Amino acid sequence: MTDVRAALEAQDGLPVPRRYWAVATITLGLSLSVLSTAIANVALPAMGRDLGVDPATSIWIVTAYQIAVTVALLPLSSLGDILGYTRVYRAGIAVFLLASLACALADSLQTLVIARVFQGLGAAGIMAVNAALVRFTYPRAQLGRGMGVNTLIVAGSSASGPTIAAAILAVAPWPWLFAFNLPIGLAALILSIWTLPRVRVPRYPFDWPSAVLSGLTFGLLIFGVDGIGHGQRLPVILGVLLAALIFGWLFLRRQKALATPMLPIDLFKRPVFALSVLSSTLAFTAQGCGVVALPFYLHDVLGRSQVETGLLMTPWPVGLALAAPIAGRLADRHPAGLLGAIGLACMCGGLVSLALLPADPASWNIAWRTALCGIGFALFQTPNNRLMVSNIPRERSGSAGGIMSTARLMGQTFGAAIVAMVFGLVASSSTAPTVALLIGAGFAILGIATSGLRLTGRARGP
DSSP: OHHHHHHHHHOOOOOTTHHHHHHHHHHHHHHHHHHHHHHHHHHHHHHHHHHTOOHHHHTHHHHHHHHHHHHHHHHHHHHHHHHOHHHHHHHHHHHHHHHHHHHHHOOSHHHHHHHHHHHHHHHHHHHHTHHHHHHHHSOGGGHHHHHHHHHHHHHHHHHHHHHHHHHHHTTSOTHHHHHTHHHHHHHHHHHHHHHSOOOOOOOOOOOHHHHHHHHHHHHHHHHHHHHHHTTOOHHHHHHHHHHHHHHHHHHHHHHHTOSSOSSOTTGGGSHHHHHHHHHHHHHHHHHHHHHHHHHHIIIIISOOOHHHHHHHHTHHHHHHHHHHHHHHHHHTTSOHHHHHHHHHHHHHHHHHHHHTOOSSOOHHHHHHHHHHHHHHHHHHHHHHHHHHHHTSOGGGHHHHHHHHHHHHHHHHHHHHHHHHHHHHHOSOTTTHHHHHHHHHHHHHHHHHHHHHGGGSGGGOOO
């Protein structure tokens, strides 16, 4: 293990131009895995109609993918630490491609849901080792830039997913949403053969009991949270969440007894890492509230058309795209706690200002507020990811990447569930989106507090 650690510390990124090709490879795979979470939502009505199922049942097309990703993230990130990050990435791309083809050819809900489960497993392989690949692709001094690109791809793909899906559906039926993945994924697979970093990894057995307990814990948690948002009966929700709590306790108990735990609980003893993970979850919850509530706010409250709604949401990913590279450079020179607090303050201001818009605002008056949300999120997420990655041993980069992706997915799930709950509890359809936006701002305020705590005492990171 000591020899491997020394070898890893000696590696300081890939040379140019191979680094740029590696970044392109990582970007292609990550964008596909994130987009597949977002674009299916838009096509649910058409899928349900073609497959002969009701809207409530069609939601399984999205839920199956989401649960599969969350269940597999930590086991596959651990596998990356054992077998190598590039191997897990390639396997993830290959499974994702085959599953996308199966999704495009599916002729029933059952076959589509099964294919989506395998597509989620492939996406988990891509996401699980993404941060580790970025860490070994960029030199240490430029890690913030690499995380800036990562932030741009993840958040930009999430925000622009509905627009891309709408463009595809305007000219083709829903199976093409999945066929669209094939040429891009194939290009990523081919490029990965010679561009990605080859990293020596320690050899130790894969912990199957931990993998099962992890899958049960996070799978049941996601299922329970989704149930809250989709109106499941309260006894069912409580039973599922209780089971998640029990399996989670067993999972944590086992991790404490392992020298190389699948869930790196020893890393959570570092205050800066724990605060960064918590801040990330809060930030993605705030973003989830905003992204899900905003279309209803623009369309139902402000009376904008569907086309106008799409255009007025565009400044969010555009602002993010412009700010992420700048945030990456700033992250290499300034504390993540400070940048993160400033970024979430901007995002909070954007969400509150949207909720307080006048009855008939001009389009420019909406656009700058949505852009402020995207800029603020980029200023937070890029330094936050850099701090998480740089505060762990290099030989455990895969495990930390799994934690980062899990925090993102849990935050997005919480945000969507909160909006669905608000719509169910608030009688007025014109008031509910405003309440959801303000709740999102509240989570951003909590994120400001946890991010700022990293500037104090021993919690301060590099």
